Amino acid sequence: MTSTTPTIRLADLRLERGGRVILRDVTLTAPHGSVTAVLGPSGSGKSTLLAALTGELVPAAGTVELFGQPVPRATRPLRELRKNIGVLLQGNGLLTDLTVAENIALPLRAHTRLPDALIDQLVDLKLNAVGLRTAEDLYPRELSGGMARRVALARALALDPPLMLYDEPLTGLDPIASGVIMSLIRRLNDSLGLTSIIVSHHVHETLPVCDQALVIANGGLVFSGTPAQLEASEDPLLRQFLRGTPDGPIPFDSAASARAA
Known part of the structure; x- marks a missing residue:
């Protein structure tokens, strides 16, 4: 893979589970060295992606390429x-x-x-990278939520993967720990030359560290652009998601969401 080859390229992707379409017509690229946020309400298909x-998960249609290869x-x-892949x-x-x-x-x-x-x-190096070098002899039960998340991050980086995938990295963390984790994700991405995908519904904590943002809702990709473009959008669906209001194009009821997908 050359430096100009996107780390991730998806084309006309359709994903199904149990015969039900979860996502359809998803096309996107993640350039080498970028941090991409995949945002959307719970149950929208982010983890399926x-x-x-x-x-x-094998796609029902379309292609998934990593490092220039299917x-x-x-x-x-x-x-x-x-x-x-970490x-x-x-x-x-x-x-x-x-x-x-x-x-x-x-x-390892x-x-x-x-x-x-x-x-x-190598373990010392990874712990130092996440600011926990003195915690090596502790057990998980002795860690705070933020410390445990950083240890998990160090383990995900153990094999020096060029691609990092973060599945709701802020779940269960307080605002201070959330800020530490997001700042760490950006710093490690840049210092190690990674490409990162952050799946999250924590919009306001995630956008500041990202280069591009994608929003998944109602069974498809409804936005792709920069964080600034997302925050400036007047699209009713995007405004509802960003403001967290219950009424709008995104149905609150999970059954309604499933029918829409």
């Missing part, structure tokens, strides 16, 4: 591709019986044959 990027369907090449899950996914350092070392021990001394050094 992530599943297509990781190869967990996402493979065969098990072995898909497994190799996933080594280039994922920060909503629930952190930390193993409670392992220390912070052992959690971060886990992907599973996917490499590096000696223990080098793994220990």
